Amino acid sequence: MSASREHRNKRVVVLGGGLIGAVIAADLAEDPTLEVTLADLRADEMAPMPQLTLRAADLSTPQAIKELAETADVVVGALPSRFGRLALEAVIAAKRPYADISFMEQDPRELDAMAKAAGVTCIYDCGVAPGMSNVLSAHAAKQLDRCERLTIYVGGLPRERRWPFEYKAGFAPYDVFEEYTRPARVMIDGEVVIKEALSEPELCDFDGLGHLEAFNTDGLRSLLDTLEMPQRLEKTLRYPGHIELMRVLRHAGFFDEQPVSVGDGQQVVPRELTAALLSPKWTFEPGEADLTVMRVLVDGEKDGVARRIRFELRDDYDPRTGRTSMSRTTGYPAAIVARMLASGRLHRPGVHPPEALATDDDLVAELIAAQAERGVVYRRFDEAPEG
């Protein structure tokens, strides 16, 4: 982003035109100072969008991603998890800044030195949770003298509850089952403790929704090592009853990844059949309303007084744009961070989790305000703990 380029429009490439990538690209394309390209294997099948270039591209090889990245000033990643790491490395190799929401198994910070050497800023986990949950946690922590406890509750849900699962997934059921089986890492008294997934259910009250049930999932990720609070916990929210059914399915073996002999010796991976059966039942119908709910609690002390900073999010499907709540709450943070990268307001070479933004109060304020403009409103409450 040299000074000589300041007056031309910035070029942004969005990798992956799925539900969320398409919303990110459409949001960026509304900005007249940006030239936005959405790259996807099946771009030819996508409906044209104003001010947006669709490019059909195979995003499964590092070389293809590197070449695409080199045509842009900023890259946004919204790829399936199996391409997440590969894309991050290719974008760094292209020496381009990157706002990413593609999940990856490995710690993206393994590529921190490579990004620093390339002089590029990469923000990963740039969605709602992980994403906004990280930013808000770190932002709140900064405002207290001492922090004791972080508790994050988050869930994406259908607005209408239907028997028996009262759940639909904004992504593949196979990945949901992963969330329901992978042991959850939480921080207790400063030590990482492993909890069983789906464990420690607790009822939480949310205005307009009534009781939701929160349970342990492995969601803290970078928040396990970037914060200084002895107690840290993230729980996933579902309508009450859902997790009991998931515990039954898991107990019975329907989430197992080891093949089982059935009938005449056929080898079947139970989780694959379960995904095939539940996929049609857990997929949102076109126009079906979803919602996102998140509560971030940071408990600590300020000027010798116990304090709690609480953030609340309740976001709904937008019938006007047809954008799901999940795509809005996950996509907008990535789109806004991409703008920060494009403008140069965010320039900090390396690979960073989103809480890195919290060192700059202006960036946090902008992230919150820009989402509020889009109808995704984070409300803040300052109160006494357990208030």
Place this chain on the structure above:
Amino acid sequence: MSASREHRNKRVVVLGGGLIGAVIAADLAEDPTLEVTLADLRADEMAPMPQLTLRAADLSTPQAIKELAETADVVVGALPSRFGRLALEAVIAAKRPYADISFMEQDPRELDAMAKAAGVTCIYDCGVAPGMSNVLSAHAAKQLDRCERLTIYVGGLPRERRWPFEYKAGFAPYDVFEEYTRPARVMIDGEVVIKEALSEPELCDFDGLGHLEAFNTDGLRSLLDTLEMPQRLEKTLRYPGHIELMRVLRHAGFFDEQPVSVGDGQQVVPRELTAALLSPKWTFEPGEADLTVMRVLVDGEKDGVARRIRFELRDDYDPRTGRTSMSRTTGYPAAIVARMLASGRLHRPGVHPPEALATDDDLVAELIAAQAERGVVYRRFDEAPEG
């Protein structure tokens, strides 16, 4: 059974040495006037039993069964359902009387004319339900001037309830799923009405067990056409909660018999995988206690007064003999009917459901008394309806 043979022992062949067949054979072998052979494909692997001849035999062909039957005076059938019909026909071809508990899809009475022509008596469904439920229903009906309603509640359960299914099966889970999916035929106002399986759950109280949950299953069979009562219903009993889980599994498709494409196009029959996963969880451990509970209600009128005749059964695993309640309650009626056939006390050529015995009060009394001697006690109550 010619007169010249009267003083020699009667020979009984039991077809099938499974859980129930073995108990039938052992029970018959205790009678010094009988010479008992237990025929099974894997007889070589079975432990020897006193006064019992074990014979290894392939029971999957009519010829093999006919030859075996011809060595006997009376035959008892305790075969897997796929061999039920074939065995009945072969035993009739051998011109031998038959007490059978092998389930078969078709109506066994299709072979009634053949049995009449051969001059042999065949009693099918000779267990607890169908079996004793039929006998007691018809026996009670006979004692009233007019019958309005028959209600049968019956279930086999583990004594210890364990999360999440609170159920174990005395037979293959695949057959249980059949019971949970096959539409249930009931009689309402004199018309056969089809109900969804697992439908119309109702809580019933049983002394010593508390609440059980009863739901529609297709269990009436011959009772749909042999009785004259406008209302007829059989419901299966489980611990509360079980059927909700089964409804969920069925709704999600886990009981489907149509193959589903999973992963890379592999075709999988969901019910087969579900049976493979649940089989180990639903199988009784050696020595694990089961129980059987049955309630038969016959409502009607006698001498112008509304009357209810109620039979109650509660039977438990016998730790002394190691016989499960299911094998006792199902096997003893067959063994006792086999004795009636052997002695000639029951001689009525044709193929009959067990309620045919109810025309003879002495046979019913003997059936009840002989089971009571074995610890399987049917208690009778005469009371006002809804009493």
